Amino acid sequence: MKRQNIIVIGGGASGILAAIIARRNQANVTILERNIKIGKKILATGNGRCNFTNATATENDYNHPEFVSKAFQAFSPVKTFAFFEELGIAPKVEDLGKAYPLSEQASSIVDVLVYELNQLGVKIVTEAYVKEIKKSNNLFTVTLDNGNTYTADKVILSTGGKAMPSSGSDGSGYQLAKTIGHHTTHIFPALVKLKLESPYLKHLDGVKFPGRVELIHRNLVLQEEQGDILFTKSGISGPTILQLSRKANAFLAQKEEVWVKVILVNLLTRKDVEKRLSLSLNKPIDFSLVGLIHKKIIPSILKEAGIHNPSMLVSSVPSKEKNKLVNLLFDWKFLVKESHGFEDAQVTAGGIQISEIDRETMESKLVKGLYFTGEIIDIDGLCGGYNLQWAWSSAYLAGMHASS
Numbered sequence: 001m002k003r004q005n006i007i008v009i010g011g012g013a014s015g016i017l018a019a020i021i022a023r024r025n026q027a028n029v030t031i032l033e034r035n036i037k038i039g040k041k042i043l044a045t046g047n048g049r050c051n052f053t054n055a056t057a058t059e060n061d062y063n064h065p066e067f068v069s070k071a072f073q074a075f076s077p078v079k080t081f082a083f084f085e086e087l088g089i090a091p092k093v094e095d096l097g098k099a100y101p102l103s104e105q106a107s108s109i110v111d112v113l114v115y116e117l118n119q120l121g122v123k124i125v126t127e128a129y130v131k132e133i134k135k136s137n138n139l140f141t142v143t144l145d146n147g148n149t150y151t152a153d154k155v156i157l158s159t160g161g162k163a164m165p166s167s168g169s170d171g172s173g174y175q176l177a178k179t180i181g182h183h184t185t186h187i188f189p190a191l192v193k194l195k196l197e198s199p200y201l202k203h204l205d206g207v208k209f210p211g212r213v214e215l216i217h218r219n220l221v222l223q224e225e226q227g228d229i230l231f232t233k234s235g236i237s238g239p240t241i242l243q244l245s246r247k248a249n250a251f252l253a254q255k256e257e258v259w260v261k262v263i264l265v266n267l268l269t270r271k272d273v274e275k276r277l278s279l280s281l282n283k284p285i286d287f288s289l290v291g292l293i294h295k296k297i298i299p300s301i302l303k304e305a306g307i308h309n310p311s312m313l314v315s316s317v318p319s320k321e322k323n324k325l326v327n328l329l330f331d332w333k334f335l336v337k338e339s340h341g342f343e344d345a346q347v348t349a350g351g352i353q354i355s356e357i358d359r360e361t362m363e364s365k366l367v368k369g370l371y372f373t374g375e376i377i378d379i380d381g382l383c384g385g386y387n388l389q390w391a392w393s394s395a396y397l398a399g400m401h402a403s404s
């Protein structure tokens, strides 16, 4: 078997793993990374702890399960745990299957990966911004912005998407792919804060509470999430909202109206709340809500219910306004204006069209010898270790097949 010369463009999660696998399979591998170091984005993952996989992840957690299935068969979360254990990472699995290194330091993940690359003798060229890929006579020529060129039998394109461009993934990979014949779907930010239409945001900014949120389109619930919710000065955030954001943005792109419904009182029923109010008839209406919802929300929700005097006794509040108030505690709807941009997003939705990639190998169907990994492909998952798992799984396939 001929020893393959492989260039991996992008030293992020998927590029690094693809390089390790290809090198272990005897290929000569060079990583070209535009930053001064590889693995920059990994350091920012999981709030600096790197949620490197999810023990419960299956192909069904992604936007194109069928496409993902082969990569998961080849490199499942179980294989990810084993791979990182072998490199020295003791895992810590938290709620909902989220896995972190026991050190709780994302830098541990980068450290063990870099160590392995060095042990294997993978060549790493940093400050190498790739501007062009060309193929002729079965040989790829990769050109940097400083004019330097590299040649290879195979190229693995691991440049990521557009999320957090300060990490180096600025979307230039899409352009590289387009110039050699590939196409992308509509690309938009996901796992990102939402901007809301509401006069109350100034007062609610910074309020964090556990509750439930639903994404509503034409009175239908599209998605429901439970957990921490955080109001910001322009809208809403928190893990629950990040999870809804992909669907919200997909509908907004179609110029469809979507609403976020906030359920402030999660653990009590409407009847329970009505009973509480009936036992507080001699208390001011604002005080009757203390102990039920976050104090900073009370003035805004009273206004929204049409109760303009917060010290009015519960017994004096007209039943129409009282009913509205109880309704709002279980159903406070906010129109979604837009989301924050790629700077604040954790992942890119959309990417290189999956119809142009062989799901068994990650090889381009249009350009033989060209492979894709990770976020550049039109695959994304929820928050919780799913996107890195995709990076590893797709990289494993590309690394294996490019080197065979």
Ligand SMILES: Cc1cc2nc3c(=O)[nH]c(=O)nc-3n(C[C@H](O)[C@H](O)[C@H](O)COP(=O)(O)OP(=O)(O)OC[C@H]3O[C@@H](n4cnc5c(N)ncnc54)[C@H](O)[C@@H]3O)c2cc1C
Binding pocket: 009, 010, 011, 012, 013, 014, 015, 032, 033, 034, 035, 038, 039, 040, 041, 042, 044, 045, 046, 047, 050, 051, 052, 053, 128, 129, 130, 131, 158, 159, 160, 161, 163, 164, 167, 168, 169, 170, 171, 172, 173, 345, 346, 347, 373, 374, 375, 376, 384, 385, 386, 387, 388, 389, 391
């Ligand atoms: C703040 C944040 C937190 C996250 N937390 C998690 C988490 O805890 N768990 C999880 O599963 N996912 C998380 N993600 C998502 C996850 O990090 C990505 O999906 C994953 O890193 C994608 O890997 P990748 O290899 O495709 O791309 P990237 O990791 O983005 O790597 C791409 C690399 O290519 C380089 N590059 C780009 N263009 C060029 C070029 N033209 N020439 C040379 N080099 C180039 C870039 O500099 C970069 O190093 C998070 C993302 C963000 C932004």
